[in-house]
Amino acid sequence: MAVSRIxxxxxxxxxxxxxxxxxxxxxxxxxxxxxxxxCSMGSEKYTNGFEVTLHPESLAVPxxxxxxxxxxxxxxxxLFHEAVPLEFILDVFKVMNQCSWHRFQxxxxxxxxxxxxxxxxxxxxxxxxxxxxxxxxxxxxxxWLKKCRAKVKFxxxxxxxxxxxxxxxxxxxxxxxxxxxGRRARPTRExxxxxxxxxxxxxxxxxxxKQWGGANRKKAGRLLRGRTYEQMPLFGEGEGLLLD
Numbered sequence: 001m002a003v004s005r006i007x008x009x010x011x012x013x014x015x016x017x018x019x020x021x022x023x024x025x026x027x028x029x030x031x032x033x034x035x036x037x038x039c040s041m042g043s044e045k046y047t048n049g050f051e052v053t054l055h056p057e058s059l060a061v062p063x064x065x066x067x068x069x070x071x072x073x074x075x076x077x078x079l080f081h082e083a084v085p086l087e088f089i090l091d092v093f094k095v096m097n098q099c100s101w102h103r104f105q106x107x108x109x110x111x112x113x114x115x116x117x118x119x120x121x122x123x124x125x126x127x128x129x130x131x132x133x134x135x136x137x138x139x140x141x142x143x144w145l146k147k148c149r150a151k152v153k154f155x156x157x158x159x160x161x162x163x164x165x166x167x168x169x170x171x172x173x174x175x176x177x178x179x180x181x182g183r184r185a186r187p188t189r190e191x192x193x194x195x196x197x198x199x200x201x202x203x204x205x206x207x208x209x210k211q212w213g214g215a216n217r218k219k220a221g222r223l224l225r226g227r228t229y230e231q232m233p234l235f236g237e238g239e240g241l242l243l244d
Contacts, residue, residue, distance in 0.1 A: 004072055007210050007222070008176055008232070009105055012075040015059050015092055016084055017045060018052040019077050022109050025134030025159055028184050031076045052083040059095055068101040080110040086117060097124045103235050107132060107156055111144030118148045128174075128233075130154035135162040146171050152233055157196060158210060160188045164196060169203045173233045179213030179220070188213060193224060206231035 004012045017035060021027070031050070038046040045055065062071060073079060073096075079089060096104045107130045108114055114129070129150035131141040134157070145153050152173045157164065159180030169175065177196055179188035193209065200207035209229040212220035222228060 004075065006072060006075070007230075008070075008208050009072040010070040011065070012072045013058070013062055013104075014045075014074055014076045015055050015095075016052065016074050016077040016079060016081070016088070017055065018048060018050045019081055020052070023134065023138055024161060025109070025132055025138070028159075028180060028182055028186075030181065033182075035076060052077065052081055054084070054088055056088075056091070059091055062095055062099045062102055062104075065099075065102065068103075071102050071104050073104050073106045078108050078110055079106055080108040080113045080117070082110070082113065086120065089117065090120070090122075093122050093127070096127050097122055100124065100126055102126060103128060105130065105154070109141070111141045111148075115144050115147045121149075123149050123151065125151045126235075128152040128154055130156055130174075130176075132156045132158065133164070133167075134159055136164055136166060139164065139166055142168065142172070154233075159186065159213065160192055160196075161186055163189075163192045167196065167199065169199060169205045172205055174206045174208070174231075175200050176208045176210055178210030181211065181213040181217045183215050185214050190224075197224065197229065206233055208232060 002012055004010060035046050035050040039049045079092060103126050105128045109132050111131050127150060129148055131145045133139060133141055133155055154174035155172060156176045158178035160177055177193055180186050197207050207229050208231055209222055209224045211217055211222045214220045
């Protein structure tokens with residue numbers, strides 16, 4: 001529960017921590033490295049390192065935030081990890097339902113489980129559901145996402161590790177693109193990003209460019225052809241832009 005440094009959100013809320021790798025985008029996972037560091041520092045929440053761990057004591061935290069905020073749910077985990085019981089996922093959804101003034105941004109690399117549980121989940125207008133896609137081999141995640149009943153569906157194309165010429169933005173409400181950070185960061189090419197930006201413009205989908213990444217994230221910056229892209233969906237709606 002902290003102010004987030006991630007450009008497209010404001011707060012992080014982690015009722016679950018820990019995860020496991022499922023695809024190429026997980027190779028240099030920032031959350032895994034951070035969890036191990038917090039564990040070595042004696043953080044009580046990360047006693048188990050990066051093993052999937054439930055934190056029921058954290059469930060009620062968003063209820064204490066009276067000012068409306070954008071909240072990234074489980075920035076240190078994946079709510080739809082197979083080790084997270086349905087009962088606990090429902091507890092998380094109950095809190096999001098209660099906090100109608102916040103917009104909750106849920107991101108998963110496990111959309112098959114998302115769809116399997118979809119009919120059991122109480123979707124409210126303030127729950128935004130997204131999937132991570134790093135290369136063309138993971139585009140199937142987009143198709144799974146489209147099958148769920150979330151009011152706002154978004155894509156996190158980060159770390160972008162290759163071109164996505166087959167990307168379909170039908171029924172997608174927001175696209176985030178970003179390069180990988182850290183000493184072992186794999187490169188993101190400008191032409192890949194421009195292709196996605198142009199596709200968003202053609203289909204009226206809000207486009208948010210997060211970063212170029214690399215070993216020095218701040219130095220690399222987040223300008224794309226001389227400008228910053230920070231478009232977002234209107235809160236509670238599946239269409240329209242908040243212009244940057």
